[in-house]
Amino acid sequence: MSVYRDSPRQRLEEVVEHLRSQGPALRVGTGERAAIVHRALESVGRDPTLAARSAPTAGLSEPMAAWALRTTLEPATRARLEQLAQAPLAAQHGERPVSLAAVVLAGNVFTAALRAVATPLLFGVPTLVKAASRGDEVLRAFAEALEPPLRDALAVVTFPRDDARAAALLGSAEVVHVHGNDESVRRMRDLASPGALVLPHGHGVGVALVFPDGLTYDERQAAMDSLAADVAAYDGRGCLSPLRVHVVGSATRAIECADRLHHALGRLERDLPRGPLPEAIAGRQMQWRGLAAATGTLFEGPAHAVAVEEDAPLPFAPGYRNVSVHAVGDEAAFLAAVRPLGAHLKCVGVAGEKLGAIASALDHAPALVPRVCPLGTMQTPPFDLWPEALPPWTGLYRRLETR
Known part of the structure; x- marks a missing residue:
């Protein structure tokens, strides 16, 4: 070398x-x-x-x-x-x-x-x-x-x-x-x-999809603990980092998930503290949190924030353990919300029994090729997995004869 x-x-x-x-x-x-x-x-x-x-x-x-x-x-x-x-x-x-x-x-x-x-x-x-x-x-x-x-x-x-x-x-x-x-x-x-x-x-960005009505009380808490690990990993700065959480159900369910996620991130901070906040990000974070508080519900901790979108969608969070939560009516509404992201959507983390169905729906959605995985594994892909869903040897061999 x-x-x-x-x-x-x-x-x-x-x-x-x-x-x-x-x-x-x-x-x-x-x-x-x-x-x-x-x-x-x-x-x-x-x-x-x-x-x-x-x-x-x-x-x-x-x-x-x-x-x-x-x-x-x-x-x-x-x-x-x-x-x-x-x-x-x-x-x-x-x-x-x-x-x-x-x-x-x-x-x-x-x-x-x-x-x-x-x-x-x-x-x-x-x-x-x-x-x-x-x-x-x-x-x-x-x-x-x-x-x-x-x-x-x-x-x-x-x-x-x-x-x-x-x-x-x-x-x-x-x-x-x-x-x-x-x-x-x-x-x-x-x-x-x-x-x-x-x-x-x-x-790229990641998003999470939660089906709380199909989960028990303890399973909902475990799902938010897993999602907190995904949000905190790399301080939310990678292309797999979840910046928005879609909750299938009512606004009340979205607020409940946001509150649980807020407390889970607070607990995680003790063992995996966030790194220093750059000055430029601090300014963007202040603006984003101010808008979130003015238009919806904001849960803030010393090194994180969870915003619930109510009156209007928020811009994507600036990372650094800032994340928004949004209620959607069903899977079709979720797909409509993420379709504009196109190839920039790198990962979808799912909590609930519909992971397979969501993976199949995304496979058939034009221009969408995200990795679909359970919550808690969004930031820990297999070593040989590329976010763009290409084989890792793409372009490294030429003129191979097939049997």
Whole structure:
């Protein structure tokens, strides 16, 4: 692994050529690649100071950073990685990985780097990473723990915004994964090679759907405890974070759920405190809470707020453990409410017996491809799951013959 900070364009072009030459060395068995990736991930998990080093730049409390690392790494067992590495070849033969993958990372969810970078290496593809300008501790810990030949097939670069250097980074990549906001995705798409497959992992939101009338008193409380964990994870800043809760039923039911969620978030704060609130977010939070209090019911805690929409829908909350609750009449009303989100809807967490029915309805809704899961698991997807519902090896193989 090589790290290049603020390198000139010519140096980046040399890095690209070096990586492209590493392809043949990665033609080891899928089991060996999976074992190398697994040992590197295990090393990340054993680092006793990584959470403390990562928390300041990630903008999280140290307990929240430790939780994020643990829950990201737990699903990445060696058996699962081996199964994943073999998956695209199960019905195909003539393994032909592309010569270079590029990964452009954002800094809002610091553990996302592990999944984004480990995946192309697992499939034997040399990988060039443009890391966020700050907060790359987890990525560097993983990269430094890699063994040959994967170690020599990974390079990490950082530099300020510079289209010439970005073009050098992306120009030879056959597949480009872009993590960031919509503007970043558009910019990287313009700079990539015309023949490259650009896969956007852009701005997104999560929502929750609760069917309280189908739950007992204790089940309703358990559902709000689970939802609180989803809201608190990463302080509500990730693309899977639930920012709005739809409660099927009356306004009274919505207020009851909001009150329970408010108390659950207060209890969770003791073990998983929120990180520092940036000044810009503090201003947006004040405006959002003021509007919520003026138009509906607002439950506030020291580090969270739950708003019940009554007179008019609120704008989406600014994250940071602010969330709104809205009563809907039935599943059809819920689908109508989320349909305008389109591809930005990344995750739907469901409480109640209708998870399967909601998943089926969303499968048939145009432009909607969210992950559908039980509450309490929205922020802990399987290691090999991409939010856009694409196979994780998309774009990493070419000209495979089918049997």
